[in-house]
Amino acid sequence: MATRPQHRGRPKPARKGAAPELYKASKAQLIKFYREMLTIRRFEEKAGQMYGQGEIGGFCHLYIGQEAVVVGVQDCLLEGDSIITGYRDHGHMLAAGIDAGAVMAELTGRASGISSGKGGSMHMFSTENGFYGGHGIVAAQVPIGTGIAFAHRYRRQDNICVTYFGDGAANQGQVFEAFNMARLWDLPVLYVVENNRYAMGTSVLRSTGSRELWKRGDSFKIPGKQVDGMNVLAVRAAAGAAIDQVRSGKGPYLLEMQTYRFRGHSMSDPALYRSKEEVQHMKAEHDPIGQVKKLLLDNKMASEDDLKEIGREVKAEITRAAEFAIASPEPEAGELFTDVLAGAGS
């Protein structure tokens, strides 16, 4: 039996092709990306802080480092499109336009939370914004997202469902069951694997026989592409092309976003499975926000002062959200028995 080569040390950035295809963003678009990514970053930092203060309980999985993925993909979506993801969902919700206060109030378990305080960090939804969760069971969202795409098709809508999952979920059997049906019925679903290299504490190198996650659809004739998920312009370009194809009725598409989380798996994870140098390198060289900031400054699209002003505005929004989340009352005791079944009041 051949020995599998053990690639250790510094992970390589996304390869394939000479230079990644980059989206040509206008100044306004670039500033929008910057603001949205920064909003997620600041929100997550605040959530981490509040977790430490005991304001947020249970599990809390932060999206810091991965912001470019949702911001780039969301920019391609149209009114009526749907999105669904796993438990690392705060960023997806903010990108979908859901109010930061309602998300933060859910994290603090308040009646004004987006799930009325009954879902918490991992179980949030907003049908109004086409956001279908927020799923705590690894990979459960993949067949569900495929079913939402089925519903779009059943109703003859031009809409699509973007179904996000992680590198850990990518090994779950139900993912392949869903791939098979998506291809069989040519469903309008874009699968986005957010490969942040670690499924909790297990590196992709230690969990995955074939590491080219973008090829996971090969057996089902689902085209795939690997993307530098730390670069919002690379994400935007790849997602735009893939979504055009999905929307045109050609069936599913798979994007592997090579990304990285700067924090641990959850708040209680000391992240001993990776080196400080690796994290430091990714923060210094591949920070999605830092990259856009540099582009804006280098191309004189914005000044340091402009960006500071955006930073102040974002901080104010997050502060407001946090204050709202803390000041809001907990659900009434009577809410314990509501929303179990439709129609009966219990």
Added chain:
Amino acid sequence: MSITITMPALSPTMTEGTLLKWLVEVGDKVEPGDILGEIETDKATIELEAADQGTVGRLLVAEGTEGIAVNTPIAILLEEGEDEVPEEEIPAAPSPQPSPAEGRGGQTPAVSEQLSAEKPKELEKAAPQIPPDVKTKLMTVREALRDAMAEEMRRDQRVFLMGEEVAEYQGAYKVSQGLLDEFGSARVIDTPITEYGFAGLGVGAAFAGLKPIVEFMTFNFAMQAVDHIINSAAKTRYMSGGQIECSVVFRGPNGAASRVAAQHSQNYASWYAHIPGLKVIAPYDAADAKGLLKAAIRDPNPVVFLENELLYGEKSEVPDLEDYVLPIGKARIMREGGDVTLIAYSIAVKVALEAAEALAGEGIEAEVINLRTLRPLDMETIKASVVKTNRAVVVEEGWPQCSVGSEVSARLMEEAFDDLDAPVERVSNADVPMPYAANLEKLALISTEDVIRAAKKVCYRS
């Protein structure tokens, strides 16, 4: 010596069949493997092959004969050298079975016949929601389920059916027969054999506002999908603070079929009845099947609908109304009596009715309650009966521990203790995986005798 060809058993639950046509005539020479004719079972039309070499001597049943019991002689082959069938070797002409698919693997045919003759009368007296002047129609549970789906698909475009073999094959148990023709492949959808995946896909479609009927070929295979039934379907309304609606029906046969052994013979009723956020229904007869499946499809919640393969072919009267919908959560009194209450669901109702009939012969009048819905449980009807009889036996074709019977017993102890004159008895299957051997399987399943014994015990009679 001539060779007698008998009606073959072509499925685990087949007790009789129809001889659709003969493809040979008297005098034809046949080789092993030659097709002699076509037989229609409750599930499919299957070719009858010759197993021996010979010449067709006699065809004992005419084409189109229905209700030919398994093992009935249907033809005689002559071996080499024979040119006529000796008179003494011709078996008596077969008499058709009086009623299809009665009897559990032929265990209790006599009692079943008696019951099926009595059923219409019982319906009239014990179904208060049906006015006495309403016309009824005799149909099988299978037809009732199909009609329920077809009616709901006609009235609501959001309703669709998906599952293994539901479309082109016309249903593994013929329940979806004809639906593909009427509704097309966009609404009657064959899936790959991937329960986890298609259950999840159905839940997603329901989240997005459609009303899927997800058929499991049997609930044994739904264990692959149980995460989506519980974690995705049952809990999301709550977890979303009421935002997400999940109107989906998970249906299919549940419980023991016949001689299919441990992995294909399990009753999951108590598993699903345990889960807040689900409704759980277990119909017994055709009226239950029709009225409750229509209600389940209309319900805005996820509903687990537990059918029983052995009941699919059983006929009973269904109100011939344009829109016959039964309330979920209401039990039905199948037979009134003042001495003891027998509480059952699904196929156990049949066992309880058989026991009640026998008990009546010994002067014990049993009231038989068909639970119909297992979640929510209709404790009001159960308690009202126990107030009258002061004695209760729960009859369940399933394991005893943490069963529906356990729940009913506990609730009676909590809520009707002062009305009980004896501890509640449970009649359950043996606490073992289902064995294959016919005698052991029979021992593992509940029997009429078990129920009679338990009823006498709570009545302090021997």
